[in-house]
Amino acid sequence: MTRKILVVEDDAATAAYLAKGLGEAGYRVETCDNGRDGLFLASEGVFDLIVADRMLPGLDGLAMLGAIRAAGIAAPALILSALGTVDDRIDGLRAGADDYLCKPFSFGELSARVEALMRRAERPAGDGKPTRLTVGDLEIDLLARTVTRQGRPITLGAREYSILEYLARHAGQVVTRTMMLEKIWNYHFDPGSNVVDVHIGRLRRKLEDGFDSPILHTVRGAGYRLSPPA
Amino acid sequence: MRISFTARLALLAITLALLSSLASVFLIWTGIHNDAIAALRRDTVEQAQGLVAVYRHGGFPALSQAIDEARDPDDDTLILAVIDARGRLVMGVGPQVTTVQPIVKTPFAIAVPGSKPPWAHREAGFAIHRVGRYWLMTGRLLDDWEQEQRTIARVVGLSILLAIATGIVAGLLVTRFVGRRLTRIARVVERVGDGDFSRRVEIVADGRDAFDRLAQRLNAMLDRIELLVGELRAVTDSLAHDLRSPLARLRARAEAASLAEDPAQRDAALAGLLPETDSMMRTLTTLLEISRSAAMGRDRFVTIAPATLIAELAELYAPAIEEANMAFAVDIGEGVPPMPLHRELMSQALANLIDNALRHAAAGGALALRLARSPDGVRLTVADRGPGIEPADREEAVRRFGRLDRARSSPGAGLGLSLVEAVARLHGGRLALDDNHPGLAASIVLPPP
Numbered sequence: 048m049t050r051k052i053l054v055v056e057d058d059a060a061t062a063a064y065l066a067k068g069l070g071e072a073g074y075r076v077e078t079c080d081n082g083r084d085g086l087f088l089a090s091e092g093v094f095d096l097i098v099a100d101r102m103l104p105g106l107d108g109l110a111m112l113g114a115i116r117a118a119g120i121a122a123p124a125l126i127l128s129a130l131g132t133v134d135d136r137i138d139g140l141r142a143g144a145d146d147y148l149c150k151p152f153s154f155g156e157l158s159a160r161v162e163a164l165m166r167r168a169e170r171p172a173g174d175g176k177p178t179r180l181t182v183g184d185l186e187i188d189l190l191a192r193t194v195t196r197q198g199r200p201i202t203l204g205a206r207e208y209s210i211l212e213y214l215a216r217h218a219g220q221v222v223t224r225t226m227m228l229e230k231i232w233n234y235h236f237d238p239g240s241n242v243v244d245v246h247i248g249r250l251r252r253k254l255e256d257g258f259d260s261p262i263l264h265t266v267r268g269a270g271y272r273l274s275p276p277a
Numbered sequence: 278m279r280i281s282f283t284a285r286l287a288l289l290a291i292t293l294a295l296l297s298s299l300a301s302v303f304l305i306w307t308g309i310h311n312d313a314i315a316a317l318r319r320d321t322v323e324q325a326q327g328l329v330a331v332y333r334h335g336g337f338p339a340l341s342q343a344i345d346e347a348r349d350p351d352d353d354t355l356i357l358a359v360i361d362a363r364g365r366l367v368m369g370v371g372p373q374v375t376t377v378q379p380i381v382k383t384p385f386a387i388a389v390p391g392s393k394p395p396w397a398h399r400e401a402g403f404a405i406h407r408v409g410r411y412w413l414m415t416g417r418l419l420d421d422w423e424q425e426q427r428t429i430a431r432v433v434g435l436s437i438l439l440a441i442a443t444g445i446v447a448g449l450l451v452t453r454f455v456g457r458r459l460t461r462i463a464r465v466v467e468r469v470g471d472g473d474f475s476r477r478v479e480i481v482a483d484g485r486d487a488f489d490r491l492a493q494r495l496n497a498m499l500d501r502i503e504l505l506v507g508e509l510r511a512v513t514d515s516l517a518h519d520l521r522s523p524l525a526r527l528r529a530r531a532e533a534a535s536l537a538e539d540p541a542q543r544d545a546a547l548a549g550l551l552p553e554t555d556s557m558m559r560t561l562t563t564l565l566e567i568s569r570s571a572a573m574g575r576d577r578f579v580t581i582a583p584a585t586l587i588a589e590l591a592e593l594y595a596p597a598i599e600e601a602n603m604a605f606a607v608d609i610g611e612g613v614p615p616m617p618l619h620r621e622l623m624s625q626a627l628a629n630l631i632d633n634a635l636r637h638a639a640a641g642g643a644l645a646l647r648l649a650r651s652p653d654g655v656r657l658t659v660a661d662r663g664p665g666i667e668p669a670d671r672e673e674a675v676r677r678f679g680r681l682d683r684a685r686s687s688p689g690a691g692l693g694l695s696l697v698e699a700v701a702r703l704h705g706g707r708l709a710l711d712d713n714h715p716g717l718a719a720s721i722v723l724p725p726p
Contacts, residue, residue, distance in 0.1 A: 131562040132569050133621040134577060151558060153551075206592060232593055236566075236625040237559060239632040239693075245596040268551070 050165060054078040055085035055099040055111065056127070061150075065098065068154050069161065082106025089115045094122050096164055098157075101128035101139065109142040116143050123164040127152070136235045155269030159221040166220060180215040183275025185254070185262055187215055196258060206231075207250045214263070214273035223270035247271055286455060290448035298440025302433050313423050317402045318385045325404035325415045328357075332408045337368075340408065344369045353395060354418035356403055359411045367411055372396035380405060380412050387419070387427065400427060458488040462495065474503040508568060523560075527553050567699040570622060578617035583657060583723075584609045587648050590624050594631050601635055603644045603661075610649040616726045619703065623657075623721070626700035629693040630659035630719045638663020641716055654706065655723045662716040671710045697721065 052069055056062040057080045066076045077094075079085050082103040089097055089111075097115070101108040112124050123145040128135060131149035139147040145167075146160050180187040184197045192208055194201045203211060213231055214222055224243040228234045251263045260276040324347070332340040337359075344357045348370060358371025365374050372391025383405040390401045395418070402423075403416025419427065461478060468476040477499060478492035527550065534546035591607045598605040627646075634644050641662030649656050666674050674694050697719070698708040706723040 131558075132566045133625065134569065137577075137621070149562070151554070232589070234593070234624060235621055236628070237562070238593075238625075238628045239559070240594075240597050240635055242593055242597045245600050246593075248600075249596055 049073070049075045050095040051075045051077065051093060052096045052098060052161070053085065053088055053094040055080075055082065055097065055103060055108070057081060057100060057102075057104055061100075061127075064154075065157075068158065069098075072158055072161075074161075080104075082108065082111040086111050086114050086118075089120055089122070090118050092120055092122075095168065096161060097122055097124040098161070099124060099126055101126050101130065109139065109144070112143050123168050125157075125160060125164060133235045153268065155221065155266070156223050156225065159223045159226065159269055162220045163217055163222070163226065166217065180212070180218070182215050182218040182273055183262060185215070185273075185275075187212060196254065196262075201253055203250070203253060206246065207253065210246060210250055211254070211273075214271065217273070219272065219274045221266045221269050221272050226270070284452075287448040287452040290451045291444040294444030294447050295440055298436065298444070302437055302440070305429070306433055314387075314402070314426060317417065317419070317423060321385055321402050321404050321416050325406055325413065328413055328415060329406045329408065332413070337409065340413070341368060354401075354420070356390060356401060356414055356416045356418075358414045359408060360414055361411055371414055375414065377403075377405070377414075382406060390414075390416070390418075400424065462488070462492060465495070465499075469499060469502075474499065474506060523553060523557050527557070563693075563696050566622070566625075567696050570619075570696075570699045570703045578619050580615050580617050581620055582615040583613050583618070583648050583655060586618065586620060586623060587627070587646055587657065590627055590631070591646050594628070598631070598635065598644050601639045603635075603639060603642055606643070606645040608645060608647045608649075610647070612650050613648055613655050614726055616655070616723070619700070622700045622703065626697040626721060627657060627659060629697050633693050633719070634659055634661040634663065634717070637661075638716060643716075650725070651722075653722060654725045656709075656720045657723070658718055658720040660713045660716060660718040662713065665712060665715060665717045666710055668712075674710065694719075 052074045054062055054065050054069070054076055056065060056078065059080070062078045062080065066078050069076045077088065079088055082099075083105045085097075085099060085103070086106060088094075097112075099108045099111060103111065106114070108126055108128075112126070115122075115124070124143070125146045125148060126139045126144040127148050127150055128139065129150045136147045136149070145164055148157060148160060176189075178188070178190050180189065186195050188194075189212070194203055194208070194211065209231055210227065213227065225237065227243050228238070247263065254263055255261055262273060262275065264272045264274065266272050328340060328343055328347075331343040335342075340359070344359075347355075347357055349355065356371040357369045358366055358375075359368040360371070360375055360380070361367055362380060363374075364377065364380055366372065373393060375390055376392050377386075377388055377390060383403070385402065385404050387400050387402050389399065390396045390403060399418050401416050401418045403414055406413050458481075465476045465478045477496045480489050480492055480496075482489050484490060484493055530546055530549050530553065534543050534550070537543040537546055587607065587609060591605075595605055631644070631646075638644070638661035641664075643662045645658075645660045647656070647658040647660060649658070694708065701708045701721045701723070704721075704723050706721060709720045709722050711718045711720065
């Protein structure tokens with residue numbers, strides 16, 4: 048079934064860019080250009096995800112989101128905003144957004160976050176917490192916090208383990224550097240250096256050295272993806 | 278009609294001064310008052326009416342007889358006199374010529390009756406009634422106690438007048454004083470409102486009175502406003518100035534891409550656009566962060582141990598620092614308790630310092646994160662062994678967009694240290710750049726908790 052996304056964005060060029068990009072990624076997209084229409088459309092409850100600009104005519108993005116949540120619609124929401132400071136991001140997340148992205152953004156970043164939100168929403172609730180994660184020949188025992196690949200144990204540091212666990216929970220998806228900084232380190236600023244890449248590089252060496260196939264892939268211009276070799 | 282605040286203040290002061298004086302006058306009056314004078318009055322009135330009745334029945338002979346009978350040779354204070362219209366004594370006892378004028382019917386009065394002893398210098402209570410062509414004056418000189426009472430009553434009356442006068446004067450003075458001090462403050466506020474931010478209220482009493490305290494608060498507020506306005510101006514100026522060149526580069530690349538015939542060349546030119554826009558975005562966000570932090574309240578602070586904050590950051594950066602072939606040391610001193618910090622901004626500020634060290638001091642081969650308590654506060658330090666910054670250049674290094682000439686060739690918009698400084702100031706501290714012998718020790722110095 049095709050998943051539906053509601054885009055609430057008053058800038059026509061950005062809205063068209065989003066509609067085109069998300070359409071090409073296989074989603075059905077509906078757009079509207081103000082908060083009142085957005086609230087009206089979202090109230091139908093047919094959307095799997097809401098992407099909304101923060102500053103909207105009629106009804107502010109965060110206020111619209113509040114009203115949608117009050118109406119009992121639980122679809123995940125991603126807020127886009129030109130306000131890019133650390134506090135703006137944190138405010139947005141506190142106001143009930145599931146994710147927050149600053150304009151201008153790369154499409155790679157947006158689609159990675161959209162996919163992550165979709166995946167999270169689809170994960171059936173009440174399934175109980177999984178005790179193992181498996182990605183191809185890689186196995187993670189979440190209780191013992193041990194990792195094996197092709198049956199051979201791999202020793203990881205605490206941080207390496209938490210990065211791998213995050214990647215494995217999003218196996219097959221692109222995970223961006225900023226997503227990792229936010230979710231793993233809880234930082235909402237953009238460090239100038241390639242700090243995340245270095246962490247990934249170390250993890251990759253442990254996961255791939257001595258094995259014949261890559262498993263932690265670099266997605267150019269976007270981030271990383273943990274997936275079994277094709 | 279509404280009266281002005283100053284007038285109301287004056288009225289209030291006057292009323293209060295009056296009320297307090299009147300209260301004390303009233304207390305004195307009730308304290309000394311007894312009915313000696315009232316008794317004298319009663320006696321005088323009764324005696325006068327008795328003698329007037331005698332005159333009506335028997336004329337002057339009967340009156341003369343009655344006066345003689347009422348006389349008491351031992352009592353030289355009694356007045357029992359028949360006087361003519363000009364006050365001269367016709368019959369009986371009393372002053373030869375009375376000084377009481379005009380001579381009209383008087384039920385009771387108190388005055389000095391004559392000009393010669395024993396009638397001078399002492400008041401008498403008396404009544405005057407008409408008897409035929411003459412006037413009958415009866416009464417008695419006041420004794421000592423009655424005389425004192427009179428004096429006190431007069432003093433009390435005077436003091437009421439005085440109270441009214443002082444009340445008015447005090448009211449006017451208070452109003453004038455308050456008005457002058459307030460006007461001085463108002464004038465400064467007015468000037469600042471008109472755009473002259475350099476104006477300050479003069480401190481006249483070394484900050485000891487309430488007006489000076491108000492002036493000091495106001496001056497502190499004006500200092501801050503002036504600083505913020507100045508920073509805002511600096512931000513817009515630097516924006517206009519320093520975003521022009523990356524924009525120009527961006528435009529040149531876009532133009533080159535659109536003109537390129539060869540697809541490979543076009544792709545290369547297009548690929549160059551992304552890092553350029555990314556770096557501009559970073560510059561903008563940092564700039565916004567700086568000006569935001571200058572005006573931010575402290576409501577976003579959380580209480581966190583600086584040691585924890587540094588340890589978390591060290592964990593994030595350790596691999597990158599080792600990758601740059603720098604020895605990495607984390608030195609966390611004792612005795613720094615948890616304190617209110619903006620975790621994100623403080624982390625970002627330290628990250629900027631680490632990034633700077635990675636960028637400019639990698640050749641030095643060492644980088645240290647330190648947390649220490651010093652006499653002037655708590656120091657969070659990033660120290661390297663690189664080329665350092667000359668003392669003369671340090672201020673320039675902190676100035677927004679102020680990149681040192683030596684560093685112009687490497688990427689980064691040069692906002693790093695200004696953000697660090699803004700964050701330090703947000704926490705009530707400062708940025709200190711010191712010599713690391715050799716190298717640079719950049720510290721965020723926070724006030725002691």
